Amino acid sequence: MSRTPPPLPPVASATGLFLLSALAVLCACLSILGVKLSNAPLLPWQQLIPLGAYVAGVPMALLWLKLIGWKGDPGLVGAVFLLSGVGLVIQFRMGSFAQGLGNPVALAPFPLGLAAFLVGVTLTGKGRGAWLAKTGWLAYLAALAVFAAMLLLGRRYRGGLYLPGHMNPSEIVKPLLVLFLAAYLSMRQKAFSETQNGIPVPPIPALLGLVFLWGIPMLLTIALKDLGLMMLLNAILIVMLFAIARSTGYLALGLAAAAAAGFGVQFLSAHAQARFDVWLNPFTDPTGKGWQILQALAAMYSGGLWGAGLGSGVPQAVPIVSSDFVYAALAEEVGLIGCGLLLMVYAVLFSRGFRAAGAAKTPFERLLCVGLTGSLAVQTLLNVAGVTKALPMTGITLPFISHGGSSLITTLLVAGLLAGLSDRK
Amino acid sequence: MLEHLMELLNGEHGPDLLRGLKIAFLAFLAVASLAVLFAPSCKPGKVNYGLLRVIFTASLIAILCYQATWQLLGFTKPSFVKFMRRYNKRPNAAELQVTRGPILDCRGRILAAPVPGDLWGRRYPLGEAAVHPLGYFHATFGITAVERVSDPTLSGFAVEGGEDLLNKALFAPRKAEGDPVTLTLDARLQQRAYELLDGRKGAIVVLRPRSGALLALVSSPGFNPLDPASALADEENTPAFNRATQGRYPPGSTFKILIAGLALEKNLRPTFACPGMGYIAGPNTPPIRDSEYYAYARKGAVWPGWGQMDMKAAMTHSSNVYFAQLGVACGPEAFNDMMARAQINASLTYMKGAAGALESSRGNVPEISKKRTLAQLAIGQGEVLVTPLHVACFTAAVAADGKLMRPRLSRGEKPEELAQLFGAKTAEQLRTQLRDVVRFGTGKAANIADLEVCGKTGTAQAPAGDDHAWFTCFAPRRHPKLVVTVLIEHGGFGATAALPVARELLEEADRLGYVRRGEEAQP
Numbered sequence: 001m002s003r004t005p006p007p008l009p010p011v012a013s014a015t016g017l018f019l020l021s022a023l024a025v026l027c028a029c030l031s032i033l034g035v036k037l038s039n040a041p042l043l044p045w046q047q048l049i050p051l052g053a054y055v056a057g058v059p060m061a062l063l064w065l066k067l068i069g070w071k072g073d074p075g076l077v078g079a080v081f082l083l084s085g086v087g088l089v090i091q092f093r094m095g096s097f098a099q100g101l102g103n104p105v106a107l108a109p110f111p112l113g114l115a116a117f118l119v120g121v122t123l124t125g126k127g128r129g130a131w132l133a134k135t136g137w138l139a140y141l142a143a144l145a146v147f148a149a150m151l152l153l154g155r156r157y158r159g160g161l162y163l164p165g166h167m168n169p170s171e172i173v174k175p176l177l178v179l180f181l182a183a184y185l186s187m188r189q190k191a192f193s194e195t196q197n198g199i200p201v202p203p204i205p206a207l208l209g210l211v212f213l214w215g216i217p218m219l220l221t222i223a224l225k226d227l228g229l230m231m232l233l234n235a236i237l238i239v240m241l242f243a244i245a246r247s248t249g250y251l252a253l254g255l256a257a258a259a260a261a262g263f264g265v266q267f268l269s270a271h272a273q274a275r276f277d278v279w280l281n282p283f284t285d286p287t288g289k290g291w292q293i294l295q296a297l298a299a300m301y302s303g304g305l306w307g308a309g310l311g312s313g314v315p316q317a318v319p320i321v322s323s324d325f326v327y328a329a330l331a332e333e334v335g336l337i338g339c340g341l342l343l344m345v346y347a348v349l350f351s352r353g354f355r356a357a358g359a360a361k362t363p364f365e366r367l368l369c370v371g372l373t374g375s376l377a378v379q380t381l382l383n384v385a386g387v388t389k390a391l392p393m394t395g396i397t398l399p400f401i402s403h404g405g406s407s408l409i410t411t412l413l414v415a416g417l418l419a420g421l422s423d424r425k
Numbered sequence: 426m427l428e429h430l431m432e433l434l435n436g437e438h439g440p441d442l443l444r445g446l447k448i449a450f451l452a453f454l455a456v457a458s459l460a461v462l463f464a465p466s467c468k469p470g471k472v473n474y475g476l477l478r479v480i481f482t483a484s485l486i487a488i489l490c491y492q493a494t495w496q497l498l499g500f501t502k503p504s505f506v507k508f509m510r511r512y513n514k515r516p517n518a519a520e521l522q523v524t525r526g527p528i529l530d531c532r533g534r535i536l537a538a539p540v541p542g543d544l545w546g547r548r549y550p551l552g553e554a555a556v557h558p559l560g561y562f563h564a565t566f567g568i569t570a571v572e573r574v575s576d577p578t579l580s581g582f583a584v585e586g587g588e589d590l591l592n593k594a595l596f597a598p599r600k601a602e603g604d605p606v607t608l609t610l611d612a613r614l615q616q617r618a619y620e621l622l623d624g625r626k627g628a629i630v631v632l633r634p635r636s637g638a639l640l641a642l643v644s645s646p647g648f649n650p651l652d653p654a655s656a657l658a659d660e661e662n663t664p665a666f667n668r669a670t671q672g673r674y675p676p677g678s679t680f681k682i683l684i685a686g687l688a689l690e691k692n693l694r695p696t697f698a699c700p701g702m703g704y705i706a707g708p709n710t711p712p713i714r715d716s717e718y719y720a721y722a723r724k725g726a727v728w729p730g731w732g733q734m735d736m737k738a739a740m741t742h743s744s745n746v747y748f749a750q751l752g753v754a755c756g757p758e759a760f761n762d763m764m765a766r767a768q769i770n771a772s773l774t775y776m777k778g779a780a781g782a783l784e785s786s787r788g789n790v791p792e793i794s795k796k797r798t799l800a801q802l803a804i805g806q807g808e809v810l811v812t813p814l815h816v817a818c819f820t821a822a823v824a825a826d827g828k829l830m831r832p833r834l835s836r837g838e839k840p841e842e843l844a845q846l847f848g849a850k851t852a853e854q855l856r857t858q859l860r861d862v863v864r865f866g867t868g869k870a871a872n873i874a875d876l877e878v879c880g881k882t883g884t885a886q887a888p889a890g891d892d893h894a895w896f897t898c899f900a901p902r903r904h905p906k907l908v909v910t911v912l913i914e915h916g917g918f919g920a921t922a923a924l925p926v927a928r929e930l931l932e933e934a935d936r937l938g939y940v941r942r943g944e945e946a947q948p
Contacts, residue, residue, distance in 0.1 A: 359470030
């Protein structure tokens with residue numbers, strides 16, 4: 001018998017983590033309110049609704065977990081609530097909710113996302129996730145349908161494609177394709193595990209099948225001119241192939257392919273080439289193409305180590321800062337220290353996601369868990385690297401934090417699926 | 426209650442309150458993050474995806490480190506600082522608050538100073554006299570010359586030393602004082618040199634031969650550094666052009682110093698016949714003649730020539746006929762080698778600032794293969810072009826026992842030897858020859874009592890218009906302390922246009938104590 005006291009039940013641990021997060025969120029809100037109030041005494045109080053939803057909704061979600069007897073990884077859930085709390089705070093600060101009930105579309109995503117989170121947990125919790133493997137082909141067709149809808153109905157806005165109502169359903173494509181890949185690859189584990197001298201050599205029929213099935217969505221991303229999404233999906237594919245074959249050959253292959261694609265794509269698309277050039281030398285056109293990234297870096301610089309304090313910076317100087325460049329706003333106001341803590345929480349989330357994958361019972365669940373975690377991780381990497389100029393900008397949002405309803409709801413759904421998969425009894 | 430709250434926030438303790446909330450937020454964020462990190466996790470399963478965990482965690486750490494190079498060390502990137510100074514919209518940004526440091530001369534006199542309360546304000550006591558070395562700092566026309574390359578220092582963002590780097594990385598963005606930059610220039614000498622040019626197009630370089638320190642670097646005409654617009658638009662007089670370092674002129678007879686040095690190094694001391702009709706280097710080439718030929722012709726007389734002549738006499742009288750033959754005798758290989766050592770085809774770096782270097786133009790000497798061109802080039806004509814700074818530097822090498830020193834404008838830079846241009850013995854022989862030029866020859870008018878001036882005149886044919894007038898000299902002969910090089914564009918004869926300027930400047934420098942007293946006390 002172990003002498004250490006029995007650990008807290010997972011839901012209790014998660015609740016404790018949430019309370020700590022809520023305290024941080026409270027301080028942040030007071031700080032932002034202080035600055036806002038000193039500028040304008042008459043605030044539309046309705047803009048606090050999403051924060052209210054956070055304070056009231058998350059405990060209800062935890063209660064739901066308790067009711068269904070969830071026994072997953074509390075750190076994973078704690079990280080999700082901490083990150084989405086920070087996301088709400090920075091969106092509140094950037095004035096995304098400023099119109100209050102006048103713009104309900106801006107207020108709804110977090111409550112809806114919370115619901116999606118619970119749906120996710122319920123779908124995969126208690127080791128029930130295995131049945132999702134049957135929906136693999138359905139998910140594949142649904143993803144293609146979303147692409148088709150985008151092609152037929154989408155309208156361009158700031159280089160991206162949106163459906164009427166400013167929805168960006170391409171977000172949902174990521175988990176759908178991950179689900180498909182998990183189902184498809186887990187059935188062919190043996191084929192894709194074959195290696196010669198460390199180089200993966202799947203049999204030709206299996207390879208051709210995958211190339212064909214994967215090629216269709218890839219061609220559709222090209223038709224949509226969404227190269228960021230294409231990069232992201234391929235990175236997820238590489239991570240999943242690595243996970244199934246457990247051969248580092250796939251990772252090396254993936255890195256080489258990414259480098260070649262990154263180099264080659266600039267010859268194919270003027271848009272991509274412009275982004276590549278700006279990345280290499282933003283100072284050749286500082287007031288034009290280099291403006292956004294240089295303003296983002298200037299925001300970081302003015303934040304310094306400790307940050308200006310939430311509400312006290314001038315992140316509005318960075319164009320479209322609340323979505324793709326939200327990390328620059330955070331860097332300015334919470335400093336390098338705050339950024340370091342946030343990235344640590346992200347790292348913990350991914351780490352625990354992969355850990356949960358390792359502990360899953362069926363190969364399908366394992367792959368699903370790796371793919372979903374990988375999709376969040378790759379998105380985070382590409383976004384943060386883009387904003388800090390470590391890599392060219394790809395137009396990918398920062399999970400949990402960027403402005404954008406479809407992004408937040410999808411991210412929370414994925415987080416819910418992960419939380420469910422971490423509970424394997 | 427809301428009013429009360431507003432009062433509190435806008436009152437005395439408002440900032441403290443916000444600071445307290447900022448600290449509390451970071452503290453709670455840290456506690457929550459660490460709690461997430463150490464929260465109990467599910468038991469590890471059969472399969473271990475450790476590699477994926479390591480890869481993603483390491484990538485995030487790498488990105489954070491890269492972010493720090495902007496967030497904490499952005500001030501080490503000059504183009505980034507420049508961008509922020511122009512386009513940062515943050516009203517309290519540190520780089521907008523900095524009081525720009527002053528630029529000082531070698532005796533601590535102000536060459537450029539900030540105007541309190543005016544971000545782009547700048548005061549230049551010497552005005553147009555020193556605008557070329559100092560440059561300007563202008564909101565519309567940008568930053569040039571020393572103001573540009575020393576910008577990080579003047580803005581307080583320059584970094585020297587590791588400990589300082591850490592300190593500045595964490596705290597410097599809040600710094601509001603720029604650092605001073607001290608130059609080797611002497612404000613009075615610079616001013617006097619500019620006045621002596623009196624609006625004529627030309628350039629003056631005054632430097633210390635053994636250290637390369639530039640005491641004056643003048644280009645005329647100058648312009649008001651607070652108003653570069655009209656200067657940049659003036660295409661006739663091109664006042665914005667720095668003739669001392671960027672202007673390229675045929676060196677004329679000043680080039681004979683290098684040819685004589687080359688021959689002496691090869692132990693050649695030939696005597697040549699120098700007939701009045703000149704020297705014909707090859708078939709179908711016009712004869713190279715001495716200037717006396719033309720002087721006689723103008724009077725309707727015939728120049729009889731120097732007859733048999735040795736090097737010393739040829740230098741004293743600046744005989745083209747002799748030096749053309751001497752150049753040919755030295756041969757192309759030795760000539761090319763000398764040109765390379767004298768950095769004629771290279772640009773001379775005369776200032777290394779925190780944000781880059783200031784460089785002269787490259788001179789131009791073609792690779793020699795044919796006899797004809799070498800004869801022309803040996804007398805500083807034909808395709809050869811140099812900047813006044815190049816001429817001052819090889820003159821200084823004669824004064825400094827053959828050592829070619831890098832010219833330098835910043836007092837903080839150490840003297841740097843670029844090449845051993847000649848041996849010490851050759852340099853001594855050249856000094857005697859150049860002393861004779863001033864005692865008996867073309868440079869007689871520069872013979873200041875007991876100053877032992879050594880020098881060489883030059884009258885270089887320009888592609889159009891009057892000849893360019895050169896005089897390059899140093900003093901005193903035994904322990905040279907000062908080099909003065911004067912160029913007057915289309916000034917005519919070196920001896921009548923450039924030489925008087927150099928003489929007056931030498932006298933002024935002597936009054937200021939730069940010629941007779943020791944060099945040690947000064948840059």
